[in-house]
Amino acid sequence: MTGIWYIVGFGVAGVSFVFLTIGAAWLISHRNRGDAHKGLPYESGIDTFGDTHGRFGLSFYIYALLFVAFDIEVIFIYLWAIVFRSLLLGGFVSMLLFVGILLLGLAYAWRKGVLTWR
Amino acid sequence: MTVVGRTWDRLTIPGKILAVVIPLGAALTAGLAILIAVVGGAVVQFLADNLPLVRFVVAATIVLLMTIPSAFLIIYMEMKVIALMNLRYGPDRVGPFGSALSVVHGLKVLMKEDFTPTGADVPVFTMAPVVVYMSSVLSLLVLPFAPGLFGQDFNIGLLYFFAMGGLTVVGLLMAGWSSFNKYSLLGGLRSAAQIVSYEIPLTLSVVGVILLAGTMSLNQIVLGQAGSLFDWYLWRQPLAFVVFFIAVTAEANRTPFDLTEADSEIVAGFATEYSGMRFGFFFFAEYVNVFIASGLTVALFLGGWNAPFNWPWPVTVGLDPGGLGIGLLLLLAIGPPLAIVVLGLPFYLLNSRIRFWQALVIGFVLFNVVAVGAVLGLAFLSFDWVVGLLWFMGKTYAFVFTFVWMRGTLPRVRIDQLMGFAWKWLLPAALLNLFVTALAILVLKR
Numbered sequence: 001m002t003g004i005w006y007i008v009g010f011g012v013a014g015v016s017f018v019f020l021t022i023g024a025a026w027l028i029s030h031r032n033r034g035d036a037h038k039g040l041p042y043e044s045g046i047d048t049f050g051d052t053h054g055r056f057g058l059s060f061y062i063y064a065l066l067f068v069a070f071d072i073e074v075i076f077i078y079l080w081a082i083v084f085r086s087l088l089l090g091g092f093v094s095m096l097l098f099v100g101i102l103l104l105g106l107a108y109a110w111r112k113g114v115l116t117w118r
Numbered sequence: 119m120t121v122v123g124r125t126w127d128r129l130t131i132p133g134k135i136l137a138v139v140i141p142l143g144a145a146l147t148a149g150l151a152i153l154i155a156v157v158g159g160a161v162v163q164f165l166a167d168n169l170p171l172v173r174f175v176v177a178a179t180i181v182l183l184m185t186i187p188s189a190f191l192i193i194y195m196e197m198k199v200i201a202l203m204n205l206r207y208g209p210d211r212v213g214p215f216g217s218a219l220s221v222v223h224g225l226k227v228l229m230k231e232d233f234t235p236t237g238a239d240v241p242v243f244t245m246a247p248v249v250v251y252m253s254s255v256l257s258l259l260v261l262p263f264a265p266g267l268f269g270q271d272f273n274i275g276l277l278y279f280f281a282m283g284g285l286t287v288v289g290l291l292m293a294g295w296s297s298f299n300k301y302s303l304l305g306g307l308r309s310a311a312q313i314v315s316y317e318i319p320l321t322l323s324v325v326g327v328i329l330l331a332g333t334m335s336l337n338q339i340v341l342g343q344a345g346s347l348f349d350w351y352l353w354r355q356p357l358a359f360v361v362f363f364i365a366v367t368a369e370a371n372r373t374p375f376d377l378t379e380a381d382s383e384i385v386a387g388f389a390t391e392y393s394g395m396r397f398g399f400f401f402f403a404e405y406v407n408v409f410i411a412s413g414l415t416v417a418l419f420l421g422g423w424n425a426p427f428n429w430p431w432p433v434t435v436g437l438d439p440g441g442l443g444i445g446l447l448l449l450l451a452i453g454p455p456l457a458i459v460v461l462g463l464p465f466y467l468l469n470s471r472i473r474f475w476q477a478l479v480i481g482f483v484l485f486n487v488v489a490v491g492a493v494l495g496l497a498f499l500s501f502d503w504v505v506g507l508l509w510f511m512g513k514t515y516a517f518v519f520t521f522v523w524m525r526g527t528l529p530r531v532r533i534d535q536l537m538g539f540a541w542k543w544l545l546p547a548a549l550l551n552l553f554v555t556a557l558a559i560l561v562l563k564r
Binding site for chain 1: 259
């Protein structure tokens with residue numbers, strides 16, 4: 001009963017806890033289908049118009065791309081940090097190079113004005 | 119049949135209740151006794167053979183159920199502390215100092231109508247709060263509360279922690295997408311962009327701690343800070359602490375970074391279309407997140423369960439009663455009456471309606487409570503996990519207070535400032551901290 005089974009078992013326990021609570025709430029709360037207006041999306045009282053799942057600004061997408069690049073870098077850095085005491089100078093220099101290359105990407109994005117929210 | 123029916127009709131309501139409850143209770147007791155007699159030995163044997171399973175069940179139950187009182191406590195703290203900061207009274211009706219108001223809020227949310235709007239993607243709509251809640255509770259699994267008191271100690275604990283915490287983004291995007299509402303979708307994307315941006319400085323700032331500790335196990339990291347106040351990583355990683363604290367505030371969606379919810383600007387963000395208990399779970403998760411963020415800060419930078427000074431825990435009470443001689447007799451003879459009078463006197467002096475003998479009775483009760491409390495307290499404090507838990511909870515709630523304090527004080531930042539700050543300031547600062555720490559280890563060789 002170690003490792004992965006703890007996580008799996010805990011996840012199952014947690015999800016069932018949430019669904020039990022939601023189920024209990026469903027049982028004791030009052031329910032009413034209402035008329036057609038009740039189910040409309042809330043848009044400050046105005047009738048909804050236009051496509052809901054329409055197009056949105058690209059800045060969300062670029063942040064996600066930057067995140068992927070740096071988050072994978074973080075995994076490498078974590079492993080490097082654990083074994084750093086046996087790598088010493090070589091490890092330091094190689095990590096400097098590795099992060100330097102990634103920072104070039106960040107500098108490029110910065111220069112392009114991606115990091116400024118518009 | 120009619121005889122029974124007529125007798126039943128003659129009974130009053132308490133009588134009816136008793137007539138049902140007593141036979142039912144007797145039957146249940148008898149059944150339980152028979153069950154224990156038949157299979158009790160086998161069950162005990164099974165549990166003894168599968169102690170890890172027992173440990174898992176106990177740990178899962180405690181970790182899951184401890185979220186409820188801590189969320190209630192944090193909600194109450196938030197209402198009361200902010201009210202006091204605004205020179206208001208805050209909650210003061212339900213329970214002592216209004217402390218039961220958050221429970222009332224919880225019950226109210228439980229009984230509210232849980233509505234699904236038309237056009238919503240129902241399975242995703244229902245799963246979104248589950249994902250958000252689970253992401254915070256799963257990361258609670260590795261938080262070390264006290265020596266020997268943790269869900270599970272993984273050697274990749276910190277990575278696991280951030281991985282599970284990162285699942286929040288999925289839940290928020292699910293909520294935003296499935297609601298079929300433009301505000302929800304925008305709010306979901308906004309919060310995803312915010313959390314994703316602050317994830318980078320958050321994860322990078324703790325690399326310094328991993329470098330110092332040489333491990334990702336949260337337990338080992340806390341053990342590495344044993345000793346006095348100055349062995350905490352806070353002093354060796356001040357920049358990392360600042361970056362981490364700012365990033366963790368943004369991760370937990372707290373003011374000044376609460377643009378996810380921003381109740382006065384964008385309707386309610388991703389939670390616009392939610393109501394009832396599904397809405398409740400989003401905010402339940404938010405308050406659990408506050409607790410987790412504080413707990414992680416304490417575990418990483420403030421020594422976790424370690425006391426801030428070298429204290430000879432566990433306490434050994436080395437009192438030799440014989441050594442006191444006649445003093446012991448005096449202590450036993452004079453101590454209790456004196457304590458009773460001293461404890462009862464304030465009631466007599468402050469309330470003119472209480473007579474002296476009534477004050478003495480109050481004093482006697484109080485003295486017993488104090489004596490039993492002192493003995494039990496000493497006995498408990500000699501267990502180091504109790505002391506560790508006390509220190510951990512004390513530090514954690516100090517941080518929870520800081521979060522509430524920030525909410526009472528700081529204005530909300532603008533979204534372009536928010537995103538720019540993460541990428542242009544916190545990320546370079548975290549990388550700088552990483553290399554300075556590595557260089558220091560390289561040069562100092564320790």
